[in-house]
Amino acid sequence: MVLKKSYRVLVEKTFQRKVKHLPLEAKRLIEDFIRRRLQGCENPRAFGHGLSANLAGLWRYRVGDYRIICDIQDEQLIVIALACGRRDSIYSD
Template structure:
């Protein structure tokens, strides 16, 4: 992943997700046995897969990847 993409994704997390009272107001829940507990944010062709911990309102990024590869 090149530097401009990294900056775009970090900027998205800082400006859009970190400012929310409830990080689930943005993005979508994943489904299925393997990814059912996680949340995704779409940023262009990239997906950010997160584990949202409600007690402390922590969004832990588990994986970032192109939409064709991130769910594998």
Template sequence: MTYKIEFTLHSKKQLKKLDKNISGMIMAYLLKNIQGSENPREKGKALIGNLKDRWRYRVGDYRIICRIEDEKVIVLVLEIGNRKEIYK
């Protein structure tokens, strides 16, 4: 089974607010490394604490916070932002 990417409304808005070059880099990363992957966990890192059910992907100074839903075979993008602000 290969995973598909879905975005929350909030993450779509965050992506649109970013510079076009950065949003392009983020989309390229997601499409190349996550979309169609059989194991999206191998490219990411599990988060701890309050975010323990979420996964993080790094693209330069930006972070993509996701929830991997195995029963639906999707990676749900929850938040996208600069590493200095994303965990607040």
């Protein structure tokens, strides 16, 4: 019997604060993306892109005009949602 590894998502307080200030439709899109694509998935990298420069090691996910920045920790099988925001400002925060 082969056990499949599935990741779980942890949300940082900074992420929660950012989501709280987003428009309702954006909140729904982001929460739906996390629930459907990341929570319980076997390969969270399949849906995102690795970042470089000062954000090297982190991953970003595109949800419409918004981005979700995450840290994937393979040893613990967790995806930590660190930040979210509009594409034009997320990388400068």
